[in-house]
Amino acid sequence: MAPREREEPEERERCITGIDGLDNILNGGIPRGNTVLVTGSVGTGKTSLCLEFLVHGAIVGENSLYISVTESADKLLSNIIPYDFFDRKLIKDGRLVFIDLPVIYERLGLEKLEFDFEEVNILITAIGNIVDELAIKRLCIDSITSVCYRLRTQENIRDFILKLGSMLSSRGCTSLLVSEISPAEERYSLYGVEEAIADGVVVTGNLERRGDLLRTLQVVKMRGTMHSRAKYVLDLTTVGVLLVPLLKGGSVPAAGG
Amino acid sequence: MSVTSEVSEKLQALPEAAAVAVRMKAEHYFDVIRAMLDVFASRKNLDSIYVTSTIPSASIINALEVLEIPLDHIWFVDCISQIMMSPGQKHGHAIYVESPTMLENLMLKVEYLIRKTKDRKNLVILDSINSLAIHNNTKILSEFLHILVNNLRAKESYTIIFSMEEYESEEIRNMLNLVSDETLQVEGEG
Numbered sequence: 080m081a082p083r084e085r086e087e088p089e090e091r092e093r094c095i096t097g098i099d100g101l102d103n104i105l106n107g108g109i110p111r112g113n114t115v116l117v118t119g120s121v122g123t124g125k126t127s128l129c130l131e132f133l134v135h136g137a138i139v140g141e142n143s144l145y146i147s148v149t150e151s152a153d154k155l156l157s158n159i160i161p162y163d164f165f166d167r168k169l170i171k172d173g174r175l176v177f178i179d180l181p182v183i184y185e186r187l188g189l190e191k192l193e194f195d196f197e198e199v200n201i202l203i204t205a206i207g208n209i210v211d212e213l214a215i216k217r218l219c220i221d222s223i224t225s226v227c228y229r230l231r232t233q234e235n236i237r238d239f240i241l242k243l244g245s246m247l248s249s250r251g252c253t254s255l256l257v258s259e260i261s262p263a264e265e266r267y268s269l270y271g272v273e274e275a276i277a278d279g280v281v282v283t284g285n286l287e288r289r290g291d292l293l294r295t296l297q298v299v300k301m302r303g304t305m306h307s308r309a310k311y312v313l314d315l316t317t318v319g320v321l322l323v324p325l326l327k328g329g330s331v332p333a334a335g336g
Numbered sequence: 337m338s339v340t341s342e343v344s345e346k347l348q349a350l351p352e353a354a355a356v357a358v359r360m361k362a363e364h365y366f367d368v369i370r371a372m373l374d375v376f377a378s379r380k381n382l383d384s385i386y387v388t389s390t391i392p393s394a395s396i397i398n399a400l401e402v403l404e405i406p407l408d409h410i411w412f413v414d415c416i417s418q419i420m421m422s423p424g425q426k427h428g429h430a431i432y433v434e435s436p437t438m439l440e441n442l443m444l445k446v447e448y449l450i451r452k453t454k455d456r457k458n459l460v461i462l463d464s465i466n467s468l469a470i471h472n473n474t475k476i477l478s479e480f481l482h483i484l485v486n487n488l489r490a491k492e493s494y495t496i497i498f499s500m501e502e503y504e505s506e507e508i509r510n511m512l513n514l515v516s517d518e519t520l521q522v523e524g525e526g
Contacts, residue, residue, distance in 0.1 A: 291434065314448065323444055323483070324483060326440060326480055326483075328479045328480070
């Protein structure tokens with residue numbers, strides 16, 4: 080019997096991050112509409128990675144939104160890497176928008192430390208309205224961990240991320256959700272729920288090798304594309320995030336050994 | 337024929353984006369540097385990225401000033417100054433890697449400089465394989481050279497790897513043979 084021809088799955092449209100190394104790892108970029116968890120401990124480059132993703136988006140005409148939860152947008156901008164390709168006109172023209180989430184909480188009257196099911200829905204609707212109003216195509220929430228802190232239960236967190244992801248995806252918006260974990264953490268998020276629901280997981284970390292501390296990046300999961308799962312070393316520079324493969328010398332056993 | 341002329345002529349005859357191992361005696365060191373930076377790179381309109389793990393960039397910069405070689409198109413990746421804890425002033429044309437064991441960071445700094453000097457093609461000089469071999473084992477060093485050279489070739493950059501004859505081992509020779517298109521032996525006069 081002749082083998083049945085396998086149908087090639089249709090290639091999904093890509094959201095080119097503009098970070099060359101990452102686009103290569105992802106075989107052309109993030110599948111458009113994916114919700115990606117960017118997770119790692121402090122100082123590993125999560126925020127820089129997200130900002131560069133948004134700046135490149137704004138440059139190519141995709142309106143980009145950064146929702147800051149813990150740090151005010153003003154403070155963030157004052158500490159931003161002086162990228163060679165960054166132009167403040169992007170902000171002035173409304174292509175790159177910064178919003179402090181606590182301001183949204185206040186406007187919505189969500190001032191309790193713990194949100195219930197209904198308040199989760201109010202928050203998602205509010206974010207959806209902003210995305211619609213500003214025609215946002217790239218979004219980052221920094222950090223989702225701080226939002227999840229107010230949701231408390233795993234059910235609420237699961238519900239929030241599912242609804243948020245589905246709302247953004249239906250609008251063709253590609254999103255990065257920053258997750259903070261401690262260096263010793265063996266899972267990818269504080270509550271252990273976020274990584275299961277997200278379409279992709281990008282892990283940033285610090286790797287100590289013989290006393291040297293290297294910043295690393297690894298794409299653990301990305302729905303809708305083939306991708307490398309190897310670990311890369313990254314550098315945060317004024318030309319953007321640069322990536323090279325982590326050298327594995329010595330991990331290959333010697334012949335006969 | 338002087339060492340500078342000998343080396344620059346041999347370099348001129350190389351194909352574009354070649355990877356070359358330059359074997360020399362320590363006494364010819366500065367003549368070879370002059371041939372690379374002052375003659376070859378100038379003629380070819382190349383920006384030079386000089387990766388040093390042998391002596392601090394400040395010392396090389398001082399020597400270049402004495403030799404009256406302009407620094408406008410020469411950039412340094414210095415892997416040795418920080419590990420020596422030398423308090424010397426940072427130079428505007430040098431970027432620093434904490435240690436010669438951080439080979440990935442060395443590649444990242446070269447990549448950074450290539451992007452910063454994107455209007456011209458590059459000559460990347462690795463000075464030297466022997467000093468890198470002091471700090472790294474052969475396996476990781478071979479892997480590093482393999483990735484670096486292929487990456488530079490893809491970017492149409494020339495790669496020059498210095499090797500001091502006095503400090504060469506069989507392993508280093510094998511490594512250089514594996515990654516280089518050619519080996520240039522500096523004979524000197526006489």
